[in-house]
Structure formats: structure tokens, C-alpha cells
Amino acid sequence: MAVERASGGSSLIDVLDRVLDKGIVIDAWVRVSLVGIDLITVEARVVVASIDTYLKYSEAVGQSVPVARPALESRPYAELAAENQALSAEIVTSKARRPRHASVQGYKLL
């Protein structure tokens, strides 16, 4: 199928997909209080909470970092997979343990 490139501003969906929550974002509650209330003034202090630029190709390609994960929490996929496995194993063992534990209490569990 042949494809042509459309310029950025030509599709509202594509624009909305970007401009609403990407780029430089000011905290929502502050944005609301921008109206009338003396919040954003020179007395206000600006704190950069987190910056990540997704520049490492290896990080982005192939292991699809979820969209909304905060930068500070992003961990390599291998690490997450390992943790996932460990947790699954724990579920299995705790399931296996449960009847024994329950019988000590004098209950019968199915």
C-alpha cells in the first residue's frame, strides 16, 4: 500500500494525542489555580520534578516502555520479568502452603 506523509496539524486526533499531556507539563492543579488566584507569581518556586528524554534507542525499541510510567520508576525489562517470575513463584508456594496452614487453625479449605 502506498503511503503519503501528512503534515502534523492535519489530523486533530494526532494533535490531541500529543499536545494534551506531552512536552513541558505544568501540574494540573496549578493550572486550574492559574485563574485569578495569586499562585503563579514571582514568589512561586519552580521545581523540575522529572525529565526524561527517551533518547536511548535500545530502551525504547523492542521492549515498549509503557506510556505513562514515571521516569523515576522505569526499570529494565529483564528486571521486571525477573520480579514477575519471583512473584508468580511466591503465589504458587503460598497456595501450596495454605491448606496446611488452615488446618492448623482447625478449618478446612477447598
Added chain:
Amino acid sequence: MAKKIKVTPKAASKAPAKERRVIPRPPAPKATARIVRDKRETRIEDAPGSATDTPRGKYVYCVIQSADTLKFGAAGIGDNTSEIHTIHYRDLAAVVSDVPLGILDSTRENVLAHERVNEIVMRDHTVIPMSFGTIFKTKDDIVQLLRSAYDAFGDVLAKMRDKMEFGLKVLWDRDSVVKDIEDEDEGIHRLKNEIALQKGSTYFARMQYGRAIDAALQARSERYGTEILDRLRDVAVASRINKPIGDKMIMNAAFLVSRDQEGAFDSRVKSIAAEHDKLTFKYTGPWPPYNFVNIRLKLERV
């Protein structure tokens, strides 16, 4: 990469008040005159200083690197004819225009105006786009913003220099893919025949069939995704995979591409599209690097 910047509040906090251009109440004659000049289209001229004066704020489109004052015409956001101009701190500049102070609705017109201005600025500058709807009360607030996040903005601008974002969405016709799978996958083919021939309840077989189809669709869409990403790997600096929208979309990606690789990326996308006649490609750009810049600012009251 994460950075934390703390900024000491300005010592003489009351001092710059007299420099502010937006004044909440109709006050000194000079300020009123300015507001009137900005709002040519309203009737305020007849009654200078009347209670209908709307305080004006500054809408920020993006941050660029420039020590020179720049103007970008009057195609800004809102109903006004105010010129798009820059506010500076050292070599950084915020691209802004004057708007009535208030919450801006994300209407089609407003959102497209935001994007349009970014695209105009992008022609000659590397931009860090601001997300939609950010209005500051005064020029000083913006200077403060630039000063506080100076290092961060500088860092990101350097990384984005001479790079552009492109969007690539890939869609398929789900029904026809299901048909293909039924023809090609022997197990699924057999299941389908069983359901067709079976008397009595086919509930279980249908469940099994549904699960098998879902798994096959998933596998196929992942295979396409991996293949397309692999083909674009050497012509892009970075990529980001977003969540597909709707059940026809199998890939929703953004790519960061060097200016000098634009042609190569472009022809690669076109040749990939030409090879897949069953997929629909939606290819857009250049965009400001929205998907590759994620700066969250928190304003705190001191």
C-alpha cells in the same frame, strides 16, 4: 535520566510587581491604555478602565534557544490579534502570545492553533513544546520559569537539536486477517469445521476457537510490529511505542529522526508500506518532539 532542580525563591519578591503588565483590577491609567490597545476588537475603548476589562495573561507555546527577540506573526491562540513574540532569559526564549486570563478550552480551533504556532517556530528552531493550555499571568513568571529550569531546558534542547518527530500508525482490517488465520492455521481451521458440523452445544468449542483466534491475532500483530521497528532502526535516533487506539490499530509509534536522515526515513517508511498491502499506514510529521520530551514542572508556593 532524572534531574531535580531546586530554586531559591527570589529575595525581593514584592519589587517586580510594578513591572507587571497584567493588572487584575482597573488601576493606573497607563496600564489601562495598554489593555485597550491589545483588545482592539472590543468596546472597551469607549469606556477605558471599566469593569469589563479582562486581565490578560501569556500563553506559552514552546521554549527555544535564542538570545534575539523574535516575532512570528499573529496566528496565535484565541480571539486576539496579539503578535506571537518571545520572552527571554539568557539564551533561552519562551514563545508566547497574549490571551485573556482564564482556562482555555481544548477546542479544535485552540488545539490546532497551538500546534500551528509550534510548526511555524519549528521551521527555524529546535523547540521544546509546551503542553496545551499553559497560561502565565505575567512576563516575570515566564522569566522565572526559564531561569528555574534553565539547565534542564538547555540539556533537552541540546539533545533535540536538528531532530524531528514522525508519527507512524499501522492499522489492519481485522476481519480479513481473521479469515487469513482461519485458512492458514490448521488447528483453528479444524476447530471451525467442528463447530460447523457439531450438533448440540458448541459453547466449549467456540470458546476454544475465540481464544485461539485472539492468540493468533496477537502473535501476528507483534510480528508486524517487531519487523517494522527493525526496518526503521538504523534511520531513526529513537522510537517510542504508544498504546494503539481502537482494535484496528496494531502499532502507534513515534520516531525521532535526525534532520539529515529525514529522506532516508521517509523512503524507508514508504518501502515498508509498499511491501504490506494488507496494512494501512498513517504517517505524519514533522512534529515537535512531543513524544521525546517529558518535562514535568511543579510549582510550589514558598
